[in-house]
Amino acid sequence: MSSLAPEARPVRGLIDTSVVIDLPAAESLPQEVAISTITLAELAAGTHAAGDPLERAARQERLQRVETTIEAIPFDGAAAIAYGRLVAAVVARGRKARGRRALDLLIAATAASQGLPLFTRNPDDFSGLEDVVQIIAILRRPI
Secondary structure, three states, X not given: OEOOOHHHOOOXXXXXXXXXXXXXXXXXXXXXXXXXXHHHHHHHHHHHHOOOHHHHHHHHHHHHHHHHHOEEEOOOHHHHHHHHHHHHHXXXXXXXXXXXXXXXXXXXXXXXXXXXXXXXXXXXXXXXXOOOOOEEEOOOOOO
C-alpha cells in the first residue's frame, strides 16, 4: 500500500466507495477519477437504506452528483477474471471473501482489469492484494 505526494499522483485512478462518501481534497486524487459500477450500486443501496429522510435526501443528491460527474466503469469479463485472482489472494492469506469484503474485491477487480490504481480510505481492507492491484491510501481528514 502506498500514499502518494501530490506531484506523484497517477493521471487516472479508480476511487472506492469510502472515498466517494468522504471526498478528500482534489490534490489527494488522481487527475481523472473513475468508479466501478459496484460503487454505484453501493451508493444506490445506501440511499434506500437510510431511515432518516434528510440523510436519504443527502445520499440521493450524492448519488445523482456521482452519476453525472464521474465515469462508472462496468464490471465485465476481464474484471471477473481479476476477481478470481483477488479471491485466491484473500483465501491464501486465510481470510474469507464474503459479505462487504466481496464487494471490495469486485471494486478492486474493476481497477485491476483496467490497469488502474485503487484509491481508498480503508487500505487494510485490501491488504495482501498488492500483487494484483495497486492500492493507494487516502488519509482521513483530521477532525
